[in-house]
Amino acid sequence: MYEVFNVGETILLDGEPLSLITPYGVENWIAKGVKHSYRYDQVRDPLDGKMKYRCLYEKDGAEVPFVLVNDPDEGDGRVVLFDDKPDT
Secondary structure, three states: OOEEOOOOOOOEEOOEEOEEEOHHHHHHHHHHOOOEEEEEEEEEOOOOOOEEEEEEEEEOOOOOOEEEEOOOOOOOOOEOEEOOOOOO
């Protein structure tokens, strides 16, 4: 599974929709040399109400950013949330 486009509930960033990507999809971009960047923003975890970080990817040529999600074949398919920014 490379890029997963959400067809159910829409995940938004500043009122605009996001596409979904799994860690395997990011690895595939890297292997193919696809130019991309990433950043983190803060969101409230719907399960525990705490502020956490999600990873957003931007791929050259794509109009919509991608949010990192767990692979639905191996997990729950939810957005990956981090307690702290992995960069720190």
